[in-house]
Amino acid sequence: xxxxxxxxxxxxxxxxxxxxxxxxxxxxxxxxxxxxxxxxxxxxxxxxxxxxxxxxxxxxxxxxxxxxxxxxxxxxxxxxxxxxxxxxxxxxxxxxxxxxxxxxxxxxxxxxxxxxxxxxxxxxxxxxxxxxxxxxxxxxxxxxxxxxxxxxxxxxxxxxxxxxxxxxxxxxxxxxxxxxxxxxxxxxxxxxxxxxxxxxxxxxxxxxxxxxxxxxxxxxxxxxxxxxxxxxxxxxxxxxxxxxxxxxxxxxxxxxxxxxxxxxxxxx
Amino acid sequence: xxxxxxxxxxxxxxxxxxxxxxxxxxxxxxxxxxxxxxxxxxxxxxxxxxxxxxxxxxxxxxxxxxxxxxxxxxxxxxxxxxxxxxxxxxxxxxxxxxxxxxxxxxxxxxxxxxxxxxxxxxxxxxxxxxxxxxxxxxxxxxxxxxxxxxxxxxxxxxxxxxxxxxxxxxxxxxxxxxxxxxxxxxxxxxxxxxxxxxxxxxxxxxxxxxxxxxxxxxxxxxxxxxxxxxxxxxxxxxxxxxxxxxxxxxxxxxx
Numbered sequence: 001x002x003x004x005x006x007x008x009x010x011x012x013x014x015x016x017x018x019x020x021x022x023x024x025x026x027x028x029x030x031x032x033x034x035x036x037x038x039x040x041x042x043x044x045x046x047x048x049x050x051x052x053x054x055x056x057x058x059x060x061x062x063x064x065x066x067x068x069x070x071x072x073x074x075x076x077x078x079x080x081x082x083x084x085x086x087x088x089x090x091x092x093x094x095x096x097x098x099x100x101x102x103x104x105x106x107x108x109x110x111x112x113x114x115x116x117x118x119x120x121x122x123x124x125x126x127x128x129x130x131x132x133x134x135x136x137x138x139x140x141x142x143x144x145x146x147x148x149x150x151x152x153x154x155x156x157x158x159x160x161x162x163x164x165x166x167x168x169x170x171x172x173x174x175x176x177x178x179x180x181x182x183x184x185x186x187x188x189x190x191x192x193x194x195x196x197x198x199x200x201x202x203x204x205x206x207x208x209x210x211x212x213x214x215x216x217x218x219x220x221x222x223x224x225x226x227x228x229x230x231x232x233x234x235x236x237x238x239x240x241x242x243x244x245x246x247x248x249x250x251x252x253x254x255x256x257x258x259x260x261x262x263x264x265x266x267x268x
Numbered sequence: 269x270x271x272x273x274x275x276x277x278x279x280x281x282x283x284x285x286x287x288x289x290x291x292x293x294x295x296x297x298x299x300x301x302x303x304x305x306x307x308x309x310x311x312x313x314x315x316x317x318x319x320x321x322x323x324x325x326x327x328x329x330x331x332x333x334x335x336x337x338x339x340x341x342x343x344x345x346x347x348x349x350x351x352x353x354x355x356x357x358x359x360x361x362x363x364x365x366x367x368x369x370x371x372x373x374x375x376x377x378x379x380x381x382x383x384x385x386x387x388x389x390x391x392x393x394x395x396x397x398x399x400x401x402x403x404x405x406x407x408x409x410x411x412x413x414x415x416x417x418x419x420x421x422x423x424x425x426x427x428x429x430x431x432x433x434x435x436x437x438x439x440x441x442x443x444x445x446x447x448x449x450x451x452x453x454x455x456x457x458x459x460x461x462x463x464x465x466x467x468x469x470x471x472x473x474x475x476x477x478x479x480x481x482x483x484x485x486x487x488x489x490x491x492x493x494x495x496x497x498x499x500x501x502x503x504x505x506x507x508x509x510x511x512x513x514x515x516x517x518x519x520x521x522x523x
Contacts, residue, residue: 136352137351220337
């Protein structure tokens with residue numbers, strides 16, 4: 001937050017070409033596999049395969065699961081982020097470490113953990129099963145699996161967003177007589193909007209690409225838990241054109257999300 | 269107005285975009301589901317064999333959709349134990365199917381198909397001599413076999429132990445694949461020039477490939493209805509139709 005008080009110095013122009021040259025191998029490393037998928041994905045067969053009922057069904061499940069998982073992450077993750085941003089004296093490191101663990105945990109292990117907790121024979125799942133409630137291998141399981149692996153992103157970005165809140169603005173508004181609700185509406189929310197949008201977009205993107213935890217905890221049932229990544233995995237065994245076509249559609253959505261979140265964060 | 273004075277900037281974020289994506293997702297969630305779905309959990313090697321019988325069953329039973337889900341037998345069995353809603357389980361691992369039956373997870377299993385083993389290789393146009401098993405192995409540079417933990421790999425190991433080809437094969441093995449389908453994929457991708465596969469896989473190989481049967485006791489694919497199937501009668505009917513529709517693959521090899 002500079003707002004005219006501080007002037008940010010633009011990056012030096014010297015060495016711009018050198019830095020571009022240095023970044024070229026890395027860019028090529030990322031772009032080539034994506035380019036190969038796009039190149040194959042825009043063949044006539046692949047484009048036709050993109051509109052097959054199975055592909056559309058997987059896309060529907062993916063969007064549903066990612067949307068629901070994002071909502072779960074926002075409702076469960078933002079309170080943690082808010083608490084962490086207040087610099088609690090006790091337990092902050094432990095909680096932060098715990099909250100970040102799903103980020104570095106292999107997704108298959110995460111799925112196994114969920115299965116051991118909420119599966120039919122799991123710690124809580126067995127009790128729920130006795131009540132006639134089953135979570136594993138349902139659409140809810142797919143949502144929980146995606147939410148579990150995406151949650152750290154919203155906590156991480158959310159904490160940064162809460163920390164970036166300027167108390168000076170809030171103080172000025174308070175001295176001018178603004179009430180608590182007015183300050184929340186006109187000061188806090190506008191300041192949080194961009195970073196939280198970026199956090200939400202990241203979370204949505206991660207949930208959209210989730211594979212390992214989902215296949216372990218929710219299985220791959222068409223129309224219920226078979227998201228696009230699972231459909232791609234299944235199709236690779238049967239029909240590579242359809243697999244590539246679906247991959248391309250997922251790349252397109254992910255790319256759009258990343259571009260949007262980047263634009264929002266960088267916009268003045 | 270107050271917000272603007274306090275520094276609300278131009279270039280408002282496209283908050284509608286993410287909201288639209290989310291609405292799209294929620295709207296997608298509300299789309300109708302009309303038909304009864306029969307989930308068939310099947311060993312990957314048998315997946316392609318089920319395609320035709322599944323379509324035929326759907327035609328005979330309007331409003332019923334058969335979804336074939338291929339994976340490793342052990343993973344499918346574990347999922348079934350954990351409550352996965354497969355209506356039918358089909359595997360070449362008789363021990364797994366029987367264990368599931370003993371634990372009352374599935375009903376009485378039945379043998380659906382019998383399949384032998386074969387050497388699959390790319391046809392050489394100029395060659396007029398009839399190939400032999402030993403000749404194919406010694407001529408090959410990269411051979412694909414399945415891991416001994418899966419039925420194809422276990423039966424391959426048994427055959428090697430008695431056939432005397434173990435030494436010749438050992439130096440040419442390219443990799444141990446996770447399942448029969450993975451072996452087939454390596455062959456069709458040209459990464460190996462010889463593969464040990466199930467004879468029933470030979471039917472789905474591109475025409476440039478040939479199969480030479482191996483003399484060993486065949487593998488039995490067994491199927492059973494999930495004891496908790498949502499549509500047990502329909503599942504039993506599908507299994508029954510499957511038994512009638514599937515030929516005995518033990519001797520069926522493309523000439």
